[in-house]
Amino acid sequence: MSDVTQLIHQYLRHNKKFPHVFCPGCGHGIALGSLIRAVHGLSLSKDEVVVVAGIGCSGRIAVYVDFNTVHTTHGRALTFATGIKMASPKLKVICIMGDGDALAIGGNHLIHAARRNIGIAALVLNNNIYGMTGGQTSPTTPGGARTATSPYGALEKPFDLVDLARAAGANYVARGTVFQAHLLDRLISSAIERPGFNLVEVLTPCHTQYGRKNKFKNPVDMYQALKHAAVPREAWEHFSEAERKERIPVGVFVERDEPGLEERYRVMQAALLARPKAREALPEPNGHDPASTKAKLEGVES
């Protein structure tokens, strides 16, 4: 227990006015704990970690942690994170998004970040609902579920985030649950450590907005259901079609080691700068020497 207290003091902000916004039974606090344990386990300095968050309950995690934190716009966290990573590749950029955030309004940014394979650890806290705005249908709300905007049952098919990220080209794709905190620690740790775009889907229950409308008496029921549903990917692959129903595979799905965009850019830039002709034709790094500019503007001495 003293370890936990020590981590809390080390990584949560002292100057932030607590309490936090999470409801009783919310899984986001467990995901936050995993994030802190992962950073601590990797011995990263707090100055080199940037947490970029979107909008929603998950977005508020950024306020509490004592890293460099940016609370961005709805769905666009990955775009800010891309700018930060490209501008300062030495930073460890961790992006925290919700399911509505990453998959509805930010769906385009998600697939392109994965395609670029930009060096970001993306954590998608999937609670199958828009929690903060009052429990509306999200792109991961299961078919038939009752929400504030699907009072007669959701008609649309939910996204499978793992399949989506894999198809889009992410380096590392994993799924964990807040019920299995130790596994989640490991998955998040890998996502932060590895190069390229690494995505972890975190299944986290929302009793307040989802459970109460869908016959879960209390948060414990939801954690029980999560425990029952989650099976290791390896076991799930041997399941029959009938057995797979109502079950969710967890673990690592994609593990590639392709260099991130920032690394590929660095290599290209180094090659360009090594060519004396290209370098000479350019202004000084601070851009203050236009006299030597020849690249695009064909000059004549006056």
Place this chain on the structure above:
Amino acid sequence: MPTPRSSRKKRKEVFALGAEAVAEGALLAGCSFYAGYPITPSSEIMETMASRLPRIRDGVFLQMEDEIASLGAVIGASLAGRKAMTATSGPGFSLMQEHIGYACMAETPLVVVNVMRGGPSTGLPTSPAQGDVQQARWGTHGDHSIIVLSASDTQECLHMTVTAFNMAEKYRTPVILLLDEVTAHTREKITLPLPGEFEVFNRVVPTMPPEWYKPFEETVRGVPPMPPIGSGYRFHVTGLTHDVNGFPTQRPDETVDLNHRLFRKIDQFFHDIQVVEEYQTRDAEVGVVAYGSVARSARYAVDQARARGIKAGLLKLGTLFPFPKAAALRLLSSCRAVIVPEMNMGQMSREVKRVNGGRSSVRTLNRVDGQIITPSEILKALTQV
């Protein structure tokens, strides 16, 4: 006999597009990050940056998936300490409004160049217009202050881009540079400044120990110092209304402090922000207020009118917002009539009429057919008032 190269101190003249001059100005100002999305008629700015930035140490060029993402990446890079910009045109500018508001709220220095084309919607992609003037001022939601500049020729594209970066850095604010299709696509001779000829302003960084640093604290200038991410000053950046530490707040006292400071930091430096050129206005009896490529037609028309004995004068606006009220009042006070020619239905004439207060007769001259306003049209208007 030619002088040795090394002893030459002459400025270099080049033949360039307005768009290329914008890129040149950005690099002169120290811009090292560009993220954008292709759109006519602004793509030449992006293409020039795509060629130049990778060949500059630490220069980063990124093509993003849309304009929203472009400005998001620019904000991220600015937070990480870079001077960053993007360029777009009407439809892309509409998409960027969300992040222009974020940049206002999070006080992120950056430059957005909007090469205006005919609208609304996809409109006339390859024709000039000036329909985004009020959008540049009020496009993003919520009360906010912002700086909007414009340029009328290729030389000015270079100068105003440097000015835009300087103002962005000085006041920690997004700066919009409005061009029109004609300005961006005119290829003409420009003079490159000598090294160090332009003042280049870099954002003020904190010097106090990190534990004393309050990222959104009140200062004399109203502009708090801004460290790059990763420099040891860990703080929270948010688009929510925040207290001096950057944490979300709903307290009325903290809310009003923030909102007032965001306005005041621009308001109290009006004199520094207002860039105008007064041409033949000293004894003018009829005046023209113009900006962008229209200002070039207006200047020619003023000369023609003078040749015919009409005492005409031109107020060319470099700064559109905050509106250069003092200069406009000078013109309005001395002229019996003031013409505001614009390639829109009268967006800037609203501002001129607003400050007029019955001093002069403000006439509009509008064109929204995708064609430029010619000197003869302005001359005709000058002879008729």
